Amino acid sequence: MSATEQMAQMLNELMGVKRNADIGDTDEPDFDEPDVCKNFLVAFCPNEMFRNTKADLGFCPKIHDPALRLKYRESSRFEKLGYEEEFLNKIRRLDDEVRRKIEKNERRLAMTQPVIKDASKEGGEGETDAQRRQKELISEQQSNLLPTLVSKFRALEPKRQIVYTSGFPSYHFYCVNAFASLLMLPLNIIVNVLTGLFLILKAEALGALGKVDEAKEQVRQADKFKQERAALDRLLAQSANPTSHIEDLANQLSKPMEVCQVCGCFMLVNDVQQRIDDHYAGKQHMAYARIRATIEEMDRKREEKRKGKIEREDKERKDRERKERDDRERRNERDRERERDRDRERDRDKDRDRRRDDRDRGHRHRSPRTRRDDDRRYDRHSDRHRDRRDDRDRHRVTFC
Structure with a gap:
């Protein structure tokens, strides 16, 4: 920024x-x-x-x-x-990265701390797997390096005549002697010989012939060989004492270490409380701790929402089933009530028909006198009804 x-x-x-x-x-x-x-x-x-x-x-x-x-x-x-989902995905990626860092540092610590412990033993007894791997690596590098050096040395053979005719016989004999005893020399002497040959034969010989540009190019290549020589020197030092770099690491890490399970940083075991508090109060540690706490909180809320949604769906389903069951029972009850009404209606029709039949049978069997009495009663009833109607009409006229 x-x-x-x-x-x-x-x-x-x-x-x-x-x-x-x-x-x-x-x-x-x-x-x-x-x-x-x-x-x-x-x-x-x-x-x-x-x-x-x-x-x-x-x-x-x-x-x-x-x-x-x-x-x-x-x-x-x-x-x-959807802001919450995007935010959760982002901080979850950060948490996954720091978890991978923690695992990587734990594997690294598991490889280094046993080596340090064994290398610090008196007398150096008990070669560890790491030490054996280191020796195998050195041997492999040396075996791969020798053929390369031989091929490079043989590439200098055409330069021998140039050097000899240019008035540098000592260089010629130096090349012959060096090449003849190449495989018998120690690795550090081989490096020195090749470095001298590239510096002298390729640079000075070409310069003596007037090829200045090519001589400069050989000088640049000689610089590369110097870098290779420095690497070989380190390799030779390791071959002389394979556990020297382990001992240096053991001196630097004299105390056992552990990996912080929040931010992935290395911490000394049983360190002073002040440094531990400073680490826990650090900005990076607190940031990763907040990310992890936020992820747990959001996951908990999402789980609660999921359970709440399931409970609501179950409740709605049960209410829906209960309502359907009640509606079905009400429909059945209405059907039964209609059936009872139809039964009662049929019973009333049957009773009505039976009374009508009984009345018809009784009317046919009555005597003429009885029929006359019925007619008189009917006439009297009609007269009374007519008198009441006339009285109402008179009362209406008087009121008007």
Whole structure:
């Protein structure tokens, strides 16, 4: 992050993102705009968490406004826009990376600490697997190096005549003697011989012939051989004492170490409490701890929501089944009631028909006198009905 970006971010934190707006300008950004940091709306911005640490993720150019976060959490679209899923995926990737780092450092520590322990023993008894692998590596490098050196040395054979005719017989005999005893010389002498040959034969001989450009090219190649010689010197030193670098590491790491299970850093076992507290209070350690706690919290909430959704679905299903069962029982009850009504109606029809039949049979068997009595009763009833009607008519006329 450049100095300008740092100053801009500091001003945003002190004066707000609208520090350059005109007076009366109330055009506030909404939380769904592209230039608003969605991670900050959900919980926090990982770029800000790891700023100025070894795990720095770079500068986040988006807006980090607490007012927009509050506005988002109070809106009806809270947790409906997919911001939480994107944020969880991002911090989960960071947590996976630090977990891989922890595993890598633990494997590294498992390989180095047993070597240190065995190399620090008096007398050097008990060769470890790491020491055996180191010796095998040195032997393999030496066996691969000798054929290469021989081929390079043989490539110098055409230079022998050039050197001899140019008045450098001593170099010629030096080449012959060196080549004749090449395989019998120690590795460090072979390196010195080849380095001298490339420096003298290729550079000075070509320079004596007037080929200045080619001589310069050989000098540049000689520099490469110097670098190879330095590497060979280190290899020879290791071959003379294979456990020397292990002993140096043992001196540096005289105390056993462990890997922090939060941030993956190396820590001394039984270190002073002040350094342990400083590590736990470090920005990077606290950032990874917050990421892990946030992941656990969000996973717990998601699990609770999932269980709550399942419980609601079960309750709705049971209510729906209960309602369907009640509706089915009510329909059956209505059907039974209609059937009972039809039965009662049929019974009434049967009773009516039976009474009518009985009345018809009784009417046919009555005597003429009885029929006359019935007719008189009917006439009297009709007269009374007619008299009452006439009285009502007179009363109506009088009232009018």
